[in-house]
Every structure is written in C-alpha cells, then in structure tokens.
Amino acid sequence: MSGQQVINGLFLGSIYALFALGYTLVFGVLDILNLAHAAVFMLASFVALTLVASAGLHILLALPLAVLVAGLLGLVLERVAFRPLRGRADSNISGLISSLAMAAIFEAIAHEIWGPNVARFPFGTLTDKQLHVLGGVVSRLQLTIIGVALGLFLVLWWLVQRTRLGREVRAVAESPRAARILGVDVDRAIAASFFISSALGGAAGVLFGLAFNSVSPDMGRSVELKGLAVIILGGMGSMTGAVLAGFALGLVEVFVVAHLGGSYRDAVSFATLFLILVLRPRGLFGAPSLREA
Amino acid sequence: MRFAGRMSLAVIVALAFAAPASAKQTVKIGAALSMTGPAAAYGANQKVGIQAAVEEINKSGALKDVVLEAVIEDDASTKEQGIAVFQRFINKDRVAAIIGPTLSNTAYATNPLAQQAKVPVVAVSNTAPKGITDIGDYIWRVSLTEGQVIPGALKTLQGKLGFKKAGVLYGNDDAFTQAGYTVMKSALADLKIEVVAEQTFAKPDRDYNAQLTSLLALKPDILVVSALIENASGIVAQARQLGWTGPIFGGNGFNNPVLIKNAGPAAEGVYVGTAWNRSSTDEANTKFLASMKARGVDPDQFATQAYVGVLVVAEAIKQAGNKGGRDDIKAGFAKVMSLSTPLGKFSFLPNRDGDHTPAVQVVKDGKFQILQ
Numbered sequence: 001m002s003g004q005q006v007i008n009g010l011f012l013g014s015i016y017a018l019f020a021l022g023y024t025l026v027f028g029v030l031d032i033l034n035l036a037h038a039a040v041f042m043l044a045s046f047v048a049l050t051l052v053a054s055a056g057l058h059i060l061l062a063l064p065l066a067v068l069v070a071g072l073l074g075l076v077l078e079r080v081a082f083r084p085l086r087g088r089a090d091s092n093i094s095g096l097i098s099s100l101a102m103a104a105i106f107e108a109i110a111h112e113i114w115g116p117n118v119a120r121f122p123f124g125t126l127t128d129k130q131l132h133v134l135g136g137v138v139s140r141l142q143l144t145i146i147g148v149a150l151g152l153f154l155v156l157w158w159l160v161q162r163t164r165l166g167r168e169v170r171a172v173a174e175s176p177r178a179a180r181i182l183g184v185d186v187d188r189a190i191a192a193s194f195f196i197s198s199a200l201g202g203a204a205g206v207l208f209g210l211a212f213n214s215v216s217p218d219m220g221r222s223v224e225l226k227g228l229a230v231i232i233l234g235g236m237g238s239m240t241g242a243v244l245a246g247f248a249l250g251l252v253e254v255f256v257v258a259h260l261g262g263s264y265r266d267a268v269s270f271a272t273l274f275l276i277l278v279l280r281p282r283g284l285f286g287a288p289s290l291r292e293a
Numbered sequence: 294m295r296f297a298g299r300m301s302l303a304v305i306v307a308l309a310f311a312a313p314a315s316a317k318q319t320v321k322i323g324a325a326l327s328m329t330g331p332a333a334a335y336g337a338n339q340k341v342g343i344q345a346a347v348e349e350i351n352k353s354g355a356l357k358d359v360v361l362e363a364v365i366e367d368d369a370s371t372k373e374q375g376i377a378v379f380q381r382f383i384n385k386d387r388v389a390a391i392i393g394p395t396l397s398n399t400a401y402a403t404n405p406l407a408q409q410a411k412v413p414v415v416a417v418s419n420t421a422p423k424g425i426t427d428i429g430d431y432i433w434r435v436s437l438t439e440g441q442v443i444p445g446a447l448k449t450l451q452g453k454l455g456f457k458k459a460g461v462l463y464g465n466d467d468a469f470t471q472a473g474y475t476v477m478k479s480a481l482a483d484l485k486i487e488v489v490a491e492q493t494f495a496k497p498d499r500d501y502n503a504q505l506t507s508l509l510a511l512k513p514d515i516l517v518v519s520a521l522i523e524n525a526s527g528i529v530a531q532a533r534q535l536g537w538t539g540p541i542f543g544g545n546g547f548n549n550p551v552l553i554k555n556a557g558p559a560a561e562g563v564y565v566g567t568a569w570n571r572s573s574t575d576e577a578n579t580k581f582l583a584s585m586k587a588r589g590v591d592p593d594q595f596a597t598q599a600y601v602g603v604l605v606v607a608e609a610i611k612q613a614g615n616k617g618g619r620d621d622i623k624a625g626f627a628k629v630m631s632l633s634t635p636l637g638k639f640s641f642l643p644n645r646d647g648d649h650t651p652a653v654q655v656v657k658d659g660k661f662q663i664l665q
Contacts, residue, residue: 008502011502012500120555136506141534212531214499221497222499255503257492258504258507262465262495262503263495265495
C-alpha cells in the first residue's frame with residue numbers, strides 16, 4: 001500500500017471516526033441508536049455551505065457556527081424524539097423509530113430549503129496548497145480535515161474524562177438511577193451528551209462536504225451505515241473503539257477499492273461487520289457486558 | 294406550459310400565412326421532447342433549436358409553397374408518455390415526420406410505432422450506438438453515436454498530445470457510462486494505446502481518491518473517464534488534488550458546462566469529444582449562432598442537433614420536389630448529401646445514421662473551446 005493510499009485512508013477514516021463518535025456517545029449513555037444522526041450530519045453541512053456561500057464567512061468561522069447549530073439540533077432531537085418516551089418500557093425501540101421520523105423531517109426541511117440537487121462550496125473556500133508527505137500528495141484541505149478531527153477527539157476525551165459534566169455523563173451511562181440518587185441532574189447530562197454527539201456529527205458533515213465538495217439532502221445515507229459498522233466494529237459505546245475502527249474502516253476501504261475495484265467498497269465493510277458480529281459480538285474494544293448486572 | 298409552445302408556434306405559422314396566400318401546403322412536424330423529467334434540461338434547448346429552424350425556413354421561402362409547422366409535445370422523459378405522444382402525432386395530428394424523442398431509452402419504445410405506421414422519424418439526440426436506426430427504414434438519425442464521437446476525438450487528441458499509456462476509470466452501474474467505456478476501450482485498442490489499469494466507481498460514490506491513486510501510480514499519459522456529470526466533476530477535482538496535471542478525456546457525460554461550474558479551475562485541461570464544433574467559422578454555423586443570440590439563447594449541442602433535424606427534414610422535402618408526404622420525406626432523406634449545417638457538411642450513412650466530422654473541445658480559461 002503506497003503512502004498516498006495511506007493518506008487517502010486516514011483522510012476518509014477521520015470523517016468516519018468523527019461521525020461514529022457521536023453515534024457511540026449517545027449509545028453509550030442511553031443504549032439508544034439515534035438514527036437522525038446522519039440527518040444532522042447533512043444539515044450542518046448545508047448550514048456551513050450557506051454561511052460560506054451566502055453570508056461570505058470564512059470556513060474556519062462557519063465551521064464552529066455550523067457545529068453549534070448541529071449541537072442545538074441535538075437538543076431539539078433529545079427534547080422531541082427521546083425525552084417524551086424516556087422511562088417507557090419500550091423506549092429503546094420507540095426512540096429508534098421516533099429518531100427515524102426526525103431524520104425524515106430533517107431531510108424534508110433540507111429539500112425544501114436547498115432543493116434536491118448537489119450543492120458545492122465556492123472555490124478557494126480553503127486555499128488548496130499541496131504538500132508532499134509519505135511519498136504522496138496531501139492537500140491543505142485534507143490536512144485541515146484530519147487536524148480538525150484529531151483536535152475534536154482530544155476535546156471530547158478531555159470533556160468526558162476530565163470535567164464534571166463528563167463525570168456526570170459517565171455516571172448516567174453506568175446507571176441513571178444511581179446517578180440520580182447521587183445528585184446528578186440526569187436530564188441535563190443526557191441533553192449534554194446529545195449536544196456533544198450531534199455537534200461531532202455536524203463537524204463530520206461539514207468536513208465531508210468540504211472534502212468531496214458535494215452537499216446534498218441524501219449525503220447522510222452514505223455514512224449512516226458506515227457509522228453503524230464502525231461502532232459495532234469498535235464496540236458499542238466505546239469511544240476509543242469508534243476512533244480506531246473509523247480509521248481502520250477508512251484504510252480497509254481504500255485498500256479494497258485500489259486492489260479489488262470500486263464495486264467491493266461497501267461489500268468489504270459489511271463483510272467485516274458480519275464477521276465481527278459472528279466472531280466477537282461486543283466489538284474490538286467493547287467491554288464485556290458489565291452493566292447487565 | 295406545454296401548450297405555450299404550440300400557441301407561439303401557431304402565431305408564427307399564422308403570421309407566415311398572412312403573407313400573400315397562394316396554394317400553401319402546411320407540413321406538420323411532430324417533436325417529442327423531454328420538457329419535464331430527468332432529461333428536461335436537454336428538451337428545453339431542443340425546443341428552441343426546432344422553433345428557430347422552422348421560423349427561418351418559412352421566412353426564407355426555400356420550400357416554395359410548403360409551410361412547416363412544428364407540433365411540440367412533452368415526452369416527460371418516459372417511455373409511456375413517449376408512446377402516447379407518438380400515437381397522437383401519428384393518428385390525430387397526422388404529422389408528416391417526427392423529431393425525437395430526446396432519450397434513446399424512450400426511442401426504443403416509440404420508434405417501432407412510427408415504423409409500423411410508416412412515419413419517418415429523425416433522432417436528434419439519441420446516441421446509443423445500437424438499436425435506434427436498426428428499428429427500421431423509416432428511422433433516421435442526425436446525432437452522432439458515442440461510437441462515432443469518441444474514437445474520432447481520441448484519435449485527433451492523440452495526434453495533438455501523443456500519449457501512449459492510458460488509465461481508465463468508469464461507472465459500472467449505469468448503462469450509459471458502461472457503454473461509453475466499451476467504446477473507449479475498443480478505440481484505445483485501435484489506436485494501440487496501452488491501458489495501464491482500469492478502475493470502477495458507482496453513481497452514489499463521492500470519494501475517488503483510492504481509484505485515482507492506484508491509476509496514477511502506474512504513470513499513465515492520460516486519464517480516460519466515462520462518467521455522468523456529478524461523478525465527472527468530483528473525479529476531475531480529486532485527480533487535480535492528487536497532483537495530476539496531465540490531460541483527462543471524458544465521454545459525452547462530460548459534455549456540459551456544468552462540469553466547469555462544479556470543478557472550477559480543476560476542469561482546465563479536460564478534453565471532451567463533441568458532435569458540434571461551436572467555434573466553426575463555417576457560414577451555416579455563424580448564421581445559426583447569430584440567430585440564437587438574437588433569441589437570447591446560448592445554444593448547446595442539443596439545440597444545434599435539433600435545429601439540424603429540422604434542416605434535414607426541409608432538405609428532404611426539397612429533394613422530393615417540394616412535396617411533404619410521409620413517403621416523400623422518407624425518400625428525400627436518402628438524397629440528403631453534404632448539406633451545409635451548423636454541424637458541418639451533413640449526409641446520411643447507408644444505415645441511416647448521420648455522418649459529419651466530430652470535434653474535440655478542451656476546457657481552457659473556464660470555457661469549452663474547440664481544440665484547433
């Protein structure tokens with residue numbers, strides 16, 4: 001595998017990892033899959049595009065704003081799709097379905113505002129200087145994307161491991177009831193994890209839109225299933241797992257496309273997923289079911 | 294909307310009639326164009342071309358007592374609607390000839406009806422290499438097939454650039470890009486150009502870095518790509534990002550100014566075969582461009598081919614001794630030889646496909662320009 005392909009894989013993988021992190025965070029806390037995650041991914045990309053193209057903002061200013069909007073959408077999601085169902089016996093499944101409905105609503109909104117066609121960032125959104133690394137070419141755009149992704153991993157790690165909010169979120173993940181008894185505001189912790197999760201998904205969306213310069217209402221579809229594959233591969237709820245599995249999937253995909261052909265792109269990621277589910281259902285980094293006791 | 298076109302034509306024809314009337318004979322030409330549906334962008338341009346040609350011919354008096362009338366209907370880019378429109382043209386409007394339909398896919402379904410009813414059809418935008426004019430002796434074609442444009446364009450380009458090794462990338466989940474690839478492959482073989490490797494992608498793909506990297510690692514002199522416009526834009530942009538500064542040759546899917554809009558500076562140095570040499574200084578072409586400019590239209594290949602479709606029907610009427618019956622027109626087609634058109638000197642081949650010289654265009658300074 002040439003240096004260039006490694007760069008391609010890391011680049012793709014950083015977007016997968018970022019997207020999957022948000023997925024896995026909500027799953028870790030609530031044991032719920034938020035299927036509207038891909039729709040937030042898409043909306044954030046459109047918001048950044050509009051800020052850059054219509055309002056004339058610099059992308060490095062538009063990115064945090066779009067990420068903020070994505071975080072707020074996460075709060076809306078939590079309030080509308082998940083909180084009313086919380087505490088019901090079937091909240092895992094009903095939450096899954098209501099998030100699917102929210103995904104459809106978000107997509108319809110995007111259709112209404114931006115139309116069904118592929119939209120693009122204006123040229124020169126990020127000046128495209130090329131640098132030579134590892135015997136390959138890497139553009140400043142790609143470096144920025146990998147850099148932003150790594151930065152966000154660190155911020156998230158710090159937030160979850162080192163802050164009071166992070167401790168509360170982890171406590172709720174262990175047991176909402178115990179957390180409540182210990183004085184944790186459970187609703188606030190859950191809302192916070194939705195905010196963070198959606199902000200990460202939004203960041204992934206903006207970076208994806210920039211990377212391939214293609215923003216459309218259905219862009220979430222392509223990463224939605226990949227994101228699921230990544231969190232299962234990494235171990236549901238494991239953040240380290242999501243990051244490593246994201247990069248692994250990016251590299252594997254690139255390797256497969258280069259050596260077997262483009263037709264096998266999706267086949268291999270899902271074959272890997274299948275193998276993991278059969279051989280090691282808790283994923284590479286998933287904790288053995290500690291919390292069931 | 295659909296009737297607006299007919300109304301304005303009716304007015305035009307009425308004006309034509311207002312001229313001193315002798316024994317005028319009106320010959321109706323039906324045009325089945327995709328005004329709605331996925332091919333709507335093509336149909337709109339074709340309509341303009343047809344209307345312009347009909348007006349000009351009537352004004353010139355070249356057909357003496359024959360007055361042309363265009364009846365334009367929407368085939369909605371579908372077979373079903375196309376069939377309905379053809380039935381109407383054949384039985385109700387009783388047209389003398391039909392232009393269209395816009396898509397090859399629709400033509401496979403509609404043209405057998407015309408063949409059976411012995412109504413001549415002129416295809417002006419069907420580029421599928423096989424199965425259009427094969428339907429029967431009443432089916433003729435103005436538009437060059439992919440099989441006619443790509444080999445000629447590649448040959449011209451090789452003469453200019455002298456490449457010896459090509460990397461090939463194509464979409465393998467679409468009939469059109471697949472067919473384009475087949476033509477490219479045999480054209481490359483005929484020119485004895487070595488194919489270093491072939492790579493594929495699917496329509497929903499956005500990331501082509503892996504395919505491009507492995508192609509570029511084999512050091513080709515040129516990238517040859519068969520893709521529809523959205524994929525084409527991404528491929529071109531990413532190839533340039535990976536540092537590829539060499540030529541990129543695209544099939545008909547690239548033949549659209551949207552490519553330049555989408556890929557911007559990355560599109561510079563993209564070569565595309567085209568049936569229409571926009572910058573030809575031939576009189577027929579400069580006249581056509583002026584007439585389109587007067588209408589406020591920036592014509593593309595589709596408008597031009599549709600315009601030529603009407604010219605060819607008029608020439609057939611003339612060759613038949615200014616008679617506009619269905620069989621007169623069919624017999625006249627066979628006598629169309631080296632007709633001056635914006636596409637160049639136009640004739641029909643023995644298999645009823647059109648014949649004229651294709652050109653190569655290159656993206657330069659943000660515009661498609663003909664490679665001189």
